[in-house]
Structures are given as structure tokens and as C-alpha cells.
Amino acid sequence: MNITVRLFAGLRCENKRLECFGKNDFEHVLSQEMNLEEFLNCIGVSVQVAKIIFVNGLFKPLTYVLRDADEISIFPPIGGG
Amino acid sequence: MGKFMLRVNMSDLSVKKEDVSQNHRLLGGRALTSTIISNEVNPTCHPLGPNNKLVFAPGIITGTTAPSSGRLSVGAKSPLTGTIKEANAGGIPGQKIARLGIHAIIVEGQPKEKGKFYILRLTPETIALEEAGELTGKGMYEMNELIWEKYGEGIGIIGIGPAGEMLMVNAGVSCNDPENSPGRYAGRGGLGAVMGSKGLKAIIIEQKGLGDIAYANPELFKQGQQKLTKGLQEHAVTGQALPTYGTAVLINILNEAGGLPTRNFSSGRFEGASKIGGEVINEWSKTRGGKVGHACHPGCVIKCSNVVNHPDGTYHVSPVEYETAWSLGANCGIDSLDDIAEMNRICNDIGLDTIEAGATLGVAMEAGVISFGDGKKAIELLNEVGKGSPIGRILGNGTAFTGKAFGVVRIPVVKNQAMPAYEPRAVKGIGVTYATSTMGADHTAGYTIATEILSVGGKADPLVAAEKGAMAKGFQTATIFIDATGYCLFIAFAILDLPDAFQGMLDTINGLLGTSYTAEDFSRFGAEWLALERKFNEAAGFTKQDDRLPEFMYYEKLPPHNHVYDVPDEILDNVHSS
Numbered sequence: 001m002n003i004t005v006r007l008f009a010g011l012r013c014e015n016k017r018l019e020c021f022g023k024n025d026f027e028h029v030l031s032q033e034m035n036l037e038e039f040l041n042c043i044g045v046s047v048q049v050a051k052i053i054f055v056n057g058l059f060k061p062l063t064y065v066l067r068d069a070d071e072i073s074i075f076p077p078i079g080g081g
Numbered sequence: 082m083g084k085f086m087l088r089v090n091m092s093d094l095s096v097k098k099e100d101v102s103q104n105h106r107l108l109g110g111r112a113l114t115s116t117i118i119s120n121e122v123n124p125t126c127h128p129l130g131p132n133n134k135l136v137f138a139p140g141i142i143t144g145t146t147a148p149s150s151g152r153l154s155v156g157a158k159s160p161l162t163g164t165i166k167e168a169n170a171g172g173i174p175g176q177k178i179a180r181l182g183i184h185a186i187i188v189e190g191q192p193k194e195k196g197k198f199y200i201l202r203l204t205p206e207t208i209a210l211e212e213a214g215e216l217t218g219k220g221m222y223e224m225n226e227l228i229w230e231k232y233g234e235g236i237g238i239i240g241i242g243p244a245g246e247m248l249m250v251n252a253g254v255s256c257n258d259p260e261n262s263p264g265r266y267a268g269r270g271g272l273g274a275v276m277g278s279k280g281l282k283a284i285i286i287e288q289k290g291l292g293d294i295a296y297a298n299p300e301l302f303k304q305g306q307q308k309l310t311k312g313l314q315e316h317a318v319t320g321q322a323l324p325t326y327g328t329a330v331l332i333n334i335l336n337e338a339g340g341l342p343t344r345n346f347s348s349g350r351f352e353g354a355s356k357i358g359g360e361v362i363n364e365w366s367k368t369r370g371g372k373v374g375h376a377c378h379p380g381c382v383i384k385c386s387n388v389v390n391h392p393d394g395t396y397h398v399s400p401v402e403y404e405t406a407w408s409l410g411a412n413c414g415i416d417s418l419d420d421i422a423e424m425n426r427i428c429n430d431i432g433l434d435t436i437e438a439g440a441t442l443g444v445a446m447e448a449g450v451i452s453f454g455d456g457k458k459a460i461e462l463l464n465e466v467g468k469g470s471p472i473g474r475i476l477g478n479g480t481a482f483t484g485k486a487f488g489v490v491r492i493p494v495v496k497n498q499a500m501p502a503y504e505p506r507a508v509k510g511i512g513v514t515y516a517t518s519t520m521g522a523d524h525t526a527g528y529t530i531a532t533e534i535l536s537v538g539g540k541a542d543p544l545v546a547a548e549k550g551a552m553a554k555g556f557q558t559a560t561i562f563i564d565a566t567g568y569c570l571f572i573a574f575a576i577l578d579l580p581d582a583f584q585g586m587l588d589t590i591n592g593l594l595g596t597s598y599t600a601e602d603f604s605r606f607g608a609e610w611l612a613l614e615r616k617f618n619e620a621a622g623f624t625k626q627d628d629r630l631p632e633f634m635y636y637e638k639l640p641p642h643n644h645v646y647d648v649p650d651e652i653l654d655n656v657h658s659s
């Protein structure tokens with residue numbers, strides 16, 4: 001299962017064992033089914049920091065189960081005007 | 082020191098001090114400008130004629146040591162929208178006006194000699210109108226430099242560029258920042274043209290130190306100040322995101338949400354978004370110099386502002402905001418942040434609102450005047466505005482005017498004012514604010530984006546129409562209250578989430594004024610002041626049919642979500658009547 005991941009505003013993959021370590025824009029292959037919370041754990045980004053998550057442009061909760069070709073965008077708390 | 086009002090009559094060039102009336106004593110900022118306009122200006126007057134008035138009012142708390150509290154409100158009947166208008170800005174003039182004891186400045190009348198300009202000079206000893214002389218016709222950068230050279234460094238400057246002098250309805254009112262950049266604008270609604278119509282080129286304020294502000298309950302004020310400051314520092318948005326990335330951090334999130342208006346509102350996604358956002362500005366501050374975490378006035382603890390440099394490390398412009406990066410970037414299909422920065426500088430210099438300027442260019446691009454994405458040609462076009470050439474005069478009069486001139490149907494305005502950087506078809510609640518605000522399309526009038534996109538103060542699905550009427554109303558009433566206080570609207574991110582910070586905000590006001598306002602008063606006053614503004618607009622001829630989005634948004638589907646605007650008219654009609 002292939003997914004595309006974009007992390008913003010300083011977020012990066014923090015898991016040293018992964019190829020995407022240190023990156024904020026990458027393709028990723030999931031070997032097993034997992035939801036967003038499990039995926040965040042996998043890339044070492046805390047659920048507190050990952051405040052806003054879009055999958056394919058729509059807000060999704062941490063319980064959302066990832067599917068093939070999903071595009072995930074993750075933001076920490078941000079604001080502006 | 083007692084507070085006073087200043088009445089400046091441009092017809093006979095007199096300046097009078099007046100007592101602050103009982104009705105005005107507890108008001109400030111937008112509440113005060115709108116009250117004065119409502120009481121003194123005929124709603125059907127020509128906005129650029131002798132009967133309109135231009136009012137400057139520091140917020141209630143402006144001039145005190147409360148954090149991020151230096152806003153100055155500017156109000157008049159708007160030549161762009163025909164409605165009542167308030168636009169506010171940071172920078173240093175607001176605090177200085179308040180510290181001189183000036184409650185508000187009312188500019189009225191019109192000089193007999195057309196094309197003659199004056200400056201109003203305010204010092205602790207003198208209040209005087211002087212001829213603008215060599216400052217006439219100058220761009221804001223040169224004017225600000227000349228004023229600091231002549232009158233001294235650190236002086237507060239409120240001014241207009243050539244666009245305001247030429248009475249273009251996209252002219253804004255500039256306030257200088259601590260380094261004398263003219264980039265803090267009360268930009269929206271053409272207030273610069275009203276200032277131009279009064280023959281007033283600038284107000285200069287010579288004031289040093291913290292002034293002599295009387296606190297009714299200094300202890301309560303101090304407690305409030307501490308609570309609010311703590312909240313602003315602790316909240317992740319005001320304490321980390323804004324000082325690190327500035328407001329342009331929103332480019333990517335709106336793009337991901339499919340709500341970043343692109344190429345004149347024909348799409349909600351821009352392929353070049355990642356090149357023009359706050360992350361790039363942050364990166365450049367390390368590689369080129371410049372700055373993030375810049376404060377637009379002393380005492381701001383959030384510091385969302387920035388300084389953006391040229392590739393060679395020399396100064397280019399300050400600040401590049403989200404709205405500007407979007408309007409002159411994504412909305413024009415331009416992905417060069419250097420070109421955007423240059424257009425931003427030109428707008429600051431000529432004296433244009435960047436939102437309206439970018440929306441205007443987007444419409445001109447749609448008409449084929451130049452191509453989408455052509456940054457160099459866009460720079461040339463903007464320069465025409467400053468020259469006052471025929472094409473420049475069309476563009477300087479804004480989005481709706483330009484759309485008409487070139488036969489464009491997709492004109493993204495409400496009450497002639499261009500929509501800012503949030504697509505209503507992808508973020509339904511902000512469309513309710515655009516449609517029903519007293520100001521025309523204005524995101525700051527009721528920032529539903531906080532809950533619809535940023536998950537601050539709650540969480541709502543941006544694509545769903547239901548409940549958005551009540552949400553937009555709630556934000557509009559809360560906003561007008563903050564606009565009255567003189568606090569920067571960005572404190573909202575913290576006070577919406579942190580009850581202690583909210584209480585701190587109230588405590589500072591109560592500590593200063595000796596009042597005992599509660600959260601309920603907050604919305605009660607907000608509703609009263611909004612009703613006052615709506616009454617002015619009704620008397621000016623506005624009806625509920627004006628509280629609509631442009632028609633194309635109801636039939637053109639917006640990619641990527643392919644939604645039309647589907648908030649029913651009844652919801653829009655009920656926002657202010659329920």
C-alpha cells in the first residue's frame with residue numbers, strides 16, 4: 001500500500017529506522033493496515049503536535065484507516081490571518 | 082492628563098481640541114470610529130466629498146503596556162464599498178496618539194485649493210497643520226525617510242502614497258513600524274482615498290516614552306496583563322507558529338484544504354503553493370538574512386511580522402503577510418516569492434491595499450491584459466498605478482471596477498470589496514462573513530477559519546453549510562469587540578482556547594477603565610455596535626440582496642472538491658436578524 005505524506009511547519013519524519021527519516025515530503029510503503037494514530041507513531045510524530053490532518057484534502061480523525069494512494073498532510077497548531 | 086478629541090477642519094484649516102463626551106469615554110478603536118461616523122456622517126454622502134469624515138481612534142487599551150495592543154482604527158464611509166468602514170493597523174502611530182492623550186482625531190471638510198496637501202503635526206506641545214510641500218506626490222518610503230530626517234527618528238507616521246492623493250478607491254492608509262517601514266496598513270476599503278480627498282498627506286506624531294496613562298485599577302490591569310501575556314506565550318499558535326513562520330504559514334494549509342483561491346478564484350489549489358509560504362520566508366531569514374519574529378510595534382509578544390531580503394541579502398520589504406503572498410502569488414498564478422515581495426513593496430510605496438491589488442491583477446489576468454503567472458509584467462502593471470496612467474487608474478480603482486472595464490464576469494467581490502485568501506466554496510462559514518459583514522468581503526470581520534480550518538476554539542467541517550450562520554455571527558460580534566479594544570486580532574487564537582488568557586484580556590480593560598465587563602458584555606456590546614454599523618449601511622441604501630456572494634460562486638464548481646456555494650439565502654438573511 002503506497003501513500004504520499006506531506007508534513008508542514010517544521011514537522012519531519014523522526015523515525016531513524018525509516019528511509020523517510022528527516023524528510024517532510026515523501027512516498028511511503030505501508031506493509032500492514034494502520035490508522036492515522038498508528039502511522040504517526042510509526043513516523044515518530046506525536047499526536048499532540050499533529051493537530052490538523054487532511055487525507056486527500058479532507059479532515060480525518062486519528063482513527064481513520066489508511067488506504068492505498070492516500071495523500072496525507074499533517075500540520076502542527078498554526079494560525080494567521 | 083485628561084483625554085481630548087481633536088477636530089481637524091480641512092475647509093478652514095483649523096484644529097480644535099474638544100472634551101471627550103460621556104458617550105465616547107469608554108469607547109475606542111472600531112466602536113469609536115463607527116459611533117462617530119454614525120452620528121456625524123450622512124450615510125448617503127459622497128465618500129470623497131466634503132461631507133464624509135475620516136476618524137482615527139486608538140483602541141481602548143492602545144498606549145498601555147498590555148501585550149500586542151497597539152492597534153489604530155481608521156473609519157469613514159468607504160469609497161470602495163459605499164458602506165461604513167473601519168480598517169485597523171499596527172505599527173507605532175497608535176500608541177503614540179494614545180499616549181499624547183488623544184482619544185480620536187476627526188478630519189472633516191475639504192481644502193478649497195484642489196491638489197494641495199497638508200500634514201498634521203502632533204507633539205506634546207504643538208498641534209498644527211502645515212503645508213506638505215515637498216512631501217506631496219512622494220511614495221511612502223521616501224516620504225517616511227524625509228520625515229524622520231526633518232523631524233527626528235522614531236516619529237510615528239500615518240500617511241498616503243500617490244494612490245491616495247489620486248483618490249483611487251484601492252488606496253490604503255499607511256502606518257510606519259519601528260524601523261520606519263510603511264508596511265503596516267489600514268488597507269481595506271479605500272480609506273487612503275478619503276484621506277487624499279481631505280488634502281491630508283500625513284499625520285506625524287512626535288511622542289516618546291510611555292506617556293501618562295491613568296489606570297482606574299492598576300493592580301487589576303497588571304494581573305490581566307500577566308495572565309494574557311502568559312497565555313500568548315504558551316499557546317502554540319501565538320507562542321510558536323506565528324513568530325516562527327508568520328501568517329504566511331497558512332498558504333500550505335489552505336492549499337491542502339482546497340481553499341486557496343487560485344488564478345482569480347478558478348481553483349482552490351495552487352501547484353506553486355509550497356514556494357510562497359511561511360516556511361520559505363523562515364528559510365530565507367536564515368539564508369538571506371532578514372527576520373522572522375519581528376514586532377510591528379513595541380510591546381507585541383506574538384511578533385508575527387517579518388523582514389524579507391533580496392537574494393543578495395539586502396533589505397527588500399516588511400512584512401510579507403499571508404494575504405499578500407496569496408493575493409499577489411497564488412491568485413495571480415505567480416510562484417516567485419521575490420516577485421511577490423517586489424509587488425508588496427510597490428503596494429506599500431504607492432499606498433495600495435495588497436489584497437485588493439492582487440485580486441485586481443487576477444481579474445486583469447483573466448481578461449488577458451497580461452498572463453497568469455507573469456510576475457514581471459504584473460510588476461510593470463502595478464507601477465502604472467503609481468504613475469496614474471489610464472490603465473493604472475483603472476487598476477487603482479480595484480477589482481470590481483477593473484472587471485467591468487475589461488468585461489470579466491468572475492469578479493470575486495462582495496459590496497465591491499475583493500475577497501481575501503479563503504475560498505468560500507471550500508470554507509463555507511467564511512462566505513457567510515464575507516456576505517454579511519458590515520464591511521464587504523473581509524475575513525477579519527468574523528474569522529470562522531479559526532474553527533473551520535485551524536481547529537482553534539472548536540472544530541467544524543469547512544465544506545458543510547449547516548450551522549455556519551450562527552458561527553459567522555458569533556465571530557463577527559467577538560471581532561468587533563476586539564477591534565474596539567486595540568488588541569491585535571491574533572490574540573484571539575490564545576483567548577479562544579485559554580480561559581485564563583481571556584480573563585486576562587477582560588481584566589486589562591476593566592483595570593484601565595474601572596468597569597466590570599464580563600464575557601456576556603463582550604457579545605452584548607459587539608451586537609450593539611454591529612447593529613449601529615448595519616443601520617448606517619441600511620440608510621446608505623443597502624438591503625439583504627447585497628448580502629450575497631458573487632453569482633458565479635453559486636454555479637461554478639470549485640476544484641478540487643467541486644463544490645458550489647450552497648449556504649441558503651435564508652441563513653445569510655438571518656445572521657443579523659436572529
Ligand code: SF4
Nearest residue numbers: 171377381383385569
Ligand atoms: S501579532 Fe503581528 S500584527 Fe499583531 S501586533 Fe504583533 S506583529 Fe503586529
